[in-house]
Amino acid sequence: MKNRWYIHIIIIFLFSSCSSSSSDNDYIPTQNTPTPSPLNIPQVFEDNIIAPIIPIDNPQTVEGIALGKKLFFDPILSVDFSQACASCHLPQNAFTDSNTFSTGVNGDLGTRNSMPLFNLAWNYDENFFWDGRAFRLEHQALQPVTDPTEMANTWSEVVTRLNNHEEYPELFKAAFGNQDITKELTTKAIAQFERTLISANSKFDQFLLGQATLTPQEQNGLNIFMDEDRGDCFHCHGNPNNPLWTDNAFHNNGLDTTFSDNGLGQITGDPADNGKFKSPSLRNLAYTAPYMHDGRFTTLDEVINHYSEGLQDSPTIDPLMKKIDQGGVQLTDQDKADLKAFLLTLSDPSFINNPNFSNQ
Numbered sequence: 001m002k003n004r005w006y007i008h009i010i011i012i013f014l015f016s017s018c019s020s021s022s023s024d025n026d027y028i029p030t031q032n033t034p035t036p037s038p039l040n041i042p043q044v045f046e047d048n049i050i051a052p053i054i055p056i057d058n059p060q061t062v063e064g065i066a067l068g069k070k071l072f073f074d075p076i077l078s079v080d081f082s083q084a085c086a087s088c089h090l091p092q093n094a095f096t097d098s099n100t101f102s103t104g105v106n107g108d109l110g111t112r113n114s115m116p117l118f119n120l121a122w123n124y125d126e127n128f129f130w131d132g133r134a135f136r137l138e139h140q141a142l143q144p145v146t147d148p149t150e151m152a153n154t155w156s157e158v159v160t161r162l163n164n165h166e167e168y169p170e171l172f173k174a175a176f177g178n179q180d181i182t183k184e185l186t187t188k189a190i191a192q193f194e195r196t197l198i199s200a201n202s203k204f205d206q207f208l209l210g211q212a213t214l215t216p217q218e219q220n221g222l223n224i225f226m227d228e229d230r231g232d233c234f235h236c237h238g239n240p241n242n243p244l245w246t247d248n249a250f251h252n253n254g255l256d257t258t259f260s261d262n263g264l265g266q267i268t269g270d271p272a273d274n275g276k277f278k279s280p281s282l283r284n285l286a287y288t289a290p291y292m293h294d295g296r297f298t299t300l301d302e303v304i305n306h307y308s309e310g311l312q313d314s315p316t317i318d319p320l321m322k323k324i325d326q327g328g329v330q331l332t333d334q335d336k337a338d339l340k341a342f343l344l345t346l347s348d349p350s351f352i353n354n355p356n357f358s359n360q
Contacts, residue, residue: 042200052121068193221342
């Protein structure tokens with residue numbers, strides 16, 4: 001197992017080294033070199049998983065993070081100055097939206113539930129969005145600005161606005177030296193801020209560190225989660241040795257028999273990928289309703305009921321949905337209550353109340 005992680009570290013290092021060779025994206029130190037600001041790695045991450053992915057061409061800096069935070073909360077990015085990144089990714093909701101679909105400019109609605117944002121530096125495959133259409137966090141931040149149902153702007157207009165702003169030219173200079181403001185530098189700054197959004201102080205994290213005790217109900221819920229004959233949740237959502245609580249992979253989890261949204265298949269063009277969506281982290285479920293890519297479930301109880309008796313068969317359903325023939329794992333009412341109690345121990349109130357992550 002350790003050898004596999006070491007190999008993974010080497011692969012990440014080589015990829016980062018190769019990605020930094022592009023002259024358009026190279027990080028260029030100047031006499032105004034920004035102040036390094038390494039991520040504060042939680043102990044539960046250090047104990048169980050490898051280091052975060054920090055691109056060589058976009059190191060974390062005090063100035064870059066501050067610029068990224070300002071941009072994240074600033075509606076200057078949208079065509080009519082009405083929408084910021086934070087409009088659909090609210091801190092109090094673990095950086096997601098409590099609405100089924102987010103409202104963009106002109107009152108337009110999206111077609112998927114806004115994904116929560118935390119622990120993004122540990123997405124080792126670096127495929128972002130529900131359908132994985134963006135590779136690297138820096139590239140993910142490019143798309144909402146030009147999406148016609150989100151910000152509906154152009155990057156040339158954004159760059160013009162930032163250049164003409166009373167503060168941004170100096171902030172970009174402090175963060176990146178004497179380089180022209182570009183869309184690439186803008187999204188690099190946003191990515192730096194987003195990588196600081198680390199959640200690792202839930203009750204279960206404290207339990208792993210010997211600082212809290214699970215109730216008998218919560219402990220039984222964990223046992224159900226890990227039991228292939230009951231919850232069977234761990235294949236897609238990890239276990240106590242994977243504090244991300246997601247495999248960051250794409251699965252058809254039996255929501256529908258046919259698809260109005262092909263998910264990953266829409267990106268790859270492979271019919272075998274139709275109906276597959278990224279497994280979200282189970283952290284912060286207390287704050288991230290509604291659930292699933294289309295926000296169809298408003299409560300955690302509905303999510304548990306889906307896996308218990310609501311699975312829908314289709315040609316691409318994941319083999320991990322092993323009890324599809326009986327509609328699900330068929331949990332008892334007590335098992336459902338216990339599983340829910342455990343899942344709620346993964347929520348981190350200090351994360352949603354962290355002043356470093358709010359618009360202050």
